[in-house]
Amino acid sequence: MDEPLLSVQNLTTVFDVPGHPVVAVDNVSFEIRKSETLGLVGESGSGKSVTAFSILQLLQHPGRITGGRVLFQGRDLLALPENEVRKIRGAGIGLIFQEPMAALNPVMRVGAQISESLIVHGLANKREARDRAIDLLRAVRIVEPETRVDDYPHQLSGGMRQRVMIAVALACRPPMVIADEPTTALDVTVQAQILELLREMKNTFDVSLLLITHDLGVIAETADRVAVMYAGRIVEQGPVRDIFRKPLHPYTQGLLASIPGEGTGARLRAIEGVVPNLATLPPGCTFAPRCPYRMEVCTTAVPALVDIDPGHSVRCYLHSDRAEARVMTTPVMTV
Amino acid sequence: MALVEVRHLVKHFERGGGFLRAKSVVRAVDDISFSIEAGETYGLVGESGSGKSTTGRCMLRLIEPTSGEMRFRGEDVLSFDRSRLRAARRDMQMVFQDPYSSLNPRMKARDIVEEPLIIHRIGDRAERRDKVAELFRLVGLDPAHLLRYPHEFSGGQRQRIGLARALALNPSFVIADEPVSALDVSIQAQVINLLLDLQERLELTYLFIAHDLRLVRHICRRMSVMYLGKIVESGDSASIFAHPQHPYTRALLSAIPVTDPDAPRQRIELDANLVNRDAPLRELAPGHFAAV
Numbered sequence: 001m002d003e004p005l006l007s008v009q010n011l012t013t014v015f016d017v018p019g020h021p022v023v024a025v026d027n028v029s030f031e032i033r034k035s036e037t038l039g040l041v042g043e044s045g046s047g048k049s050v051t052a053f054s055i056l057q058l059l060q061h062p063g064r065i066t067g068g069r070v071l072f073q074g075r076d077l078l079a080l081p082e083n084e085v086r087k088i089r090g091a092g093i094g095l096i097f098q099e100p101m102a103a104l105n106p107v108m109r110v111g112a113q114i115s116e117s118l119i120v121h122g123l124a125n126k127r128e129a130r131d132r133a134i135d136l137l138r139a140v141r142i143v144e145p146e147t148r149v150d151d152y153p154h155q156l157s158g159g160m161r162q163r164v165m166i167a168v169a170l171a172c173r174p175p176m177v178i179a180d181e182p183t184t185a186l187d188v189t190v191q192a193q194i195l196e197l198l199r200e201m202k203n204t205f206d207v208s209l210l211l212i213t214h215d216l217g218v219i220a221e222t223a224d225r226v227a228v229m230y231a232g233r234i235v236e237q238g239p240v241r242d243i244f245r246k247p248l249h250p251y252t253q254g255l256l257a258s259i260p261g262e263g264t265g266a267r268l269r270a271i272e273g274v275v276p277n278l279a280t281l282p283p284g285c286t287f288a289p290r291c292p293y294r295m296e297v298c299t300t301a302v303p304a305l306v307d308i309d310p311g312h313s314v315r316c317y318l319h320s321d322r323a324e325a326r327v328m329t330t331p332v333m334t335v
Numbered sequence: 336m337a338l339v340e341v342r343h344l345v346k347h348f349e350r351g352g353g354f355l356r357a358k359s360v361v362r363a364v365d366d367i368s369f370s371i372e373a374g375e376t377y378g379l380v381g382e383s384g385s386g387k388s389t390t391g392r393c394m395l396r397l398i399e400p401t402s403g404e405m406r407f408r409g410e411d412v413l414s415f416d417r418s419r420l421r422a423a424r425r426d427m428q429m430v431f432q433d434p435y436s437s438l439n440p441r442m443k444a445r446d447i448v449e450e451p452l453i454i455h456r457i458g459d460r461a462e463r464r465d466k467v468a469e470l471f472r473l474v475g476l477d478p479a480h481l482l483r484y485p486h487e488f489s490g491g492q493r494q495r496i497g498l499a500r501a502l503a504l505n506p507s508f509v510i511a512d513e514p515v516s517a518l519d520v521s522i523q524a525q526v527i528n529l530l531l532d533l534q535e536r537l538e539l540t541y542l543f544i545a546h547d548l549r550l551v552r553h554i555c556r557r558m559s560v561m562y563l564g565k566i567v568e569s570g571d572s573a574s575i576f577a578h579p580q581h582p583y584t585r586a587l588l589s590a591i592p593v594t595d596p597d598a599p600r601q602r603i604e605l606d607a608n609l610v611n612r613d614a615p616l617r618e619l620a621p622g623h624f625a626a627v
Contacts (some may be wrong), residue, residue: 043519044490187382188546192590192602214520217592221600240596258524259594260553265519266377267531268553270524 003074004031005176006055006093007207011068013047013054022278024050024063026232032176037202037209039223039240041216041255045275046229052178053209056093057085071248073175090117092205094169098181101159104153110137110164111149111279130168136167139204140197145188163197170201177209183218195222216255220244228252231276231286234305238312248314251287284329285316295320336369336409338540339394339508344368346386362376363389364400365564373507376534376541377549378558378572378603382587385561387544391510394542395427396420428501432513434493438485444471444496445481451503456530464468470499475529483592491522509544515550527554549610552576557578560584566616570623580625583611 013025025047032038042048054057054137055070057077070077072092091097097103105113114136115129124132130149137145140163153161162182169177182198183191199222202209211222219226220240227237228249236249247253254271273290276282283288288298297317305315344367352358364386371377381387394399396412405412412423431437438447445467452463468478469505473496485493494514501509509531515523531554533539545551551558559569560583568581579585586605593600616624 043521159423188548189382189586189590189605191592193604195592196602215592216520217594220594220596220598221592244594244596256522256594258521260527260547260549262552265531265556267528267553268524270528271521274491274522275519 004033004071005036005073006032006210007069007071008051008055009069009071011051011054011070012066013050013059013063014066016064017279018061020279024232025054027068028229028232028234029068030227030234030237032208032210034175034208035202035206036225037211037223039219039226040210040212040229041157041214041219041226042229043182043214047061047232048229049180051229052095052180052210052212056089056095057082058089074192085270087121090174091121091172092174092176094172094174094177096162096165096169096177096179096182100158100165100185101153103165103290104161104168107154109150109152110156111258114164114167114171117152117168121172123172129164133167136171137164139170140164140167140201142167157190158186159193162186162190162194166194166197166201169200170205170207173205174207176210178210178212180212181214182211184213184215198222216244216259228255231281232278233286233302233315234237235287235315236313237305238309242309242312248286248308248312248319249316250291250293250318254290337406337543338373338375338408339371340404340406341370341390341394342368342389342404342406344393344405345401346389346398347401361562364393366403367559367561367564367566369569370565371508371540371542373540374534374538375557376543376555378555379542379544379561380546380548380551380558380587381561382546384563386564387561388512390561391429391512391542391544394510395424395429397429398617421455425504426506427508427510428504428506430494430497430501430511430514432511433517434485434497435517436488436569437494437497440485443482444476447485448499448503450467451500455504457504466503467499467570473502473533474499489522490518491526494518494526498529498533502537505537507587508540508542510515510544512544513546514543514548516545525552530554546578548587560587562610563612565612565626567610568623568625569616570620573618574623578620578623580619580623581627582606584625 009029011025011028015022015024028051030038040048054065065078077088111130111133118124118129118132132171134145134149137148142160142163144147171315183194186194213219223240225232225314226240226243230251236252247256257269258271260268271290276286284299285303286296295317303317303320305313306320307313308319344364346364348361348363349358350361379387392398394405415423448470449463452458452466462478471478476492476495477621515526518526543555555572558572559566562583568575568584579588583605586603589601614626616625616626
């Protein structure tokens with residue numbers, strides 16, 4: 001069975017800001033297969049988190065999905081009534097947030113928060129749910145789970161809270177988990193432990209993972225495939241090795257080049273300019289104003305996402321029509 | 336002679352206490368010493384709670400240390416009275432982590448940068464305005480945006496405003512406390528390059544406080560690693576990266592995410608039992624010290 005577990009097709013999400021609607025997610029398409037991890041990389045304003053919230057329909061006003069399909073196990077979530085979508089959240093797709101302190105209920109014992117979804121989805125009675133919560137706390141490597149189950153979030157360290165979040169997300173054994181910047185708020189050593197745990201949980205519980213992050217290091221260690229987002233669009237997508245070994249989009253190349261290397265005191269290779277304002281996007285390629293290889297065509301029309309190698313696609317005129325591109329690749333330096 | 340010399344710096348915070356309850360003491364900075372040469376970028380690395388930011392704040396007496404010395408050009412800043420401290424602060428400035436919360440949202444960018452000049456009574460109004468425009472150009476901001484408010488700037492631009500303000504009084508020593516960790520990846524490199532350019536042009540000396548080891552290795556020739564208020568390892572960055580001696584440094588280095596999908600990963604977990612809190616720093620290789 002080769003059908004993807006999740007297939008996002010031409011998803012478009014708009015924020016109805018007075019004056020001019022802002023397209024936060026623009027025709028985004030990707031698939032996640034069973035047991036696979038897709039890394040969704042982008043900077044602030046790239047639309048990566050809005051994509052996750054759109055999939056689960058957790059958008060808040062004035063955000064609104066204006067087009068596309070989200071097929072999960074063959075059903076279009078966007079066409080389902082709210083009570084059906086609610087069954088998918090937690091039981092079908094678990095969610096791990098960046099800030100465990102903000103996502104956990106501060107006046108509810110952690111055990112109750114883990115068992116809540118089991119009870120809501122009718123998967124266990126209160127007694128069974130508590131035992132299951134203890135098992136889950138043990139699975140996410142919390143010591144003395146029998147006593148910790150009665151703790152409140154503030155009694156736990158940041159790393160332990162994120163472990164509890166993972167336990168909450170996995171409680172109903174969902175086939176898929178979305179993790180939105182799961183390690184960003186954590187210290188380096190704790191981040192390493194949480195990534196290790198995510199990998200382990202992925203294998204133990206056989207879940208597919210949509211991992212949203214701005215950190216290419218996290219992606220390299222965890223993802224099977226990568227989608228790079230910039231200003232609401234996917235600009236490159238491919239297997240993790242291809243993305244790191246032969247990145248095709250100038251933005252992906254720039255991100256990788258700006259990571260500090262081993263030399264001391266040398267200038268870093270920065271991407272010039274700033275991330276564009278979504279309300280006033282340039283016509284054509286949104287990266288063009290910052291691109292060292294900008295051509296005339298880049299500022300006129302949005303390039304299409306085209307396959308270069310099997311499973312590796314890029315949205316860039318340098319690669320869109322190779323014959324044509326070869327003639328035109330005189331790099332135009334920008335200020 | 337070193338430009339900056341920190342000797343046996345201690346900062347204790349008292350916590351809790353009350354009726355019939357004893358106070359507890361948090362040793363945020365617990366007897367640390369290091370020195371910074373003129374023109375150098377010195378790295379101070381650690382995780383949250385290590386005491387690295389408290390160290391930076393104590394050095395400028397933004398908070399008063401409990402004991403120790405902070406020698407700047409040979410004089411102990413901690414013994415200065417108010418007026419001497421005020422004069423000394425012209426020469427020592429700080430750039431903060433969060434450009435969103437460290438700039439007054441109700442002040443125009445020009446006024447934020449001009450304020451230190453007014454406080455220290457430098458120049459008349461016209462001279463100060465000229466200086467602010469010059470500072471704007473220096474940090475790569477457009478002087479046409481002088482009258483904008485902080486929220487009208489991006490994160491990277493706000494950090495440039497903070498930098499312009501720090502440089503207004505022509506300091507020779509700047510403490511940069513996590514100056515890029517709140518910025519987007521593609522903007523971080525720009526701000527780091529700006530810091531390096533300014534160091535060359537203005538002959539600045541930096542204390543660079545950060546948790547990002549990759550970045551510290553890239554811009555600091557020498558560094559100290561802090562753990563629970565103490566320096567557990569210090570020396571040449573290259574030597575520390577190649578041969579980490581303290582168990583905490585080893586764990587920290589092994590935790591850095593590697594941007595190579597095929598790189599072998601070997602996490603080293605910190606075994607707290609291996610850390611002897613009372614071990615003194617010993618020189619294990621020339622210029623390389625560790626508390627083991």
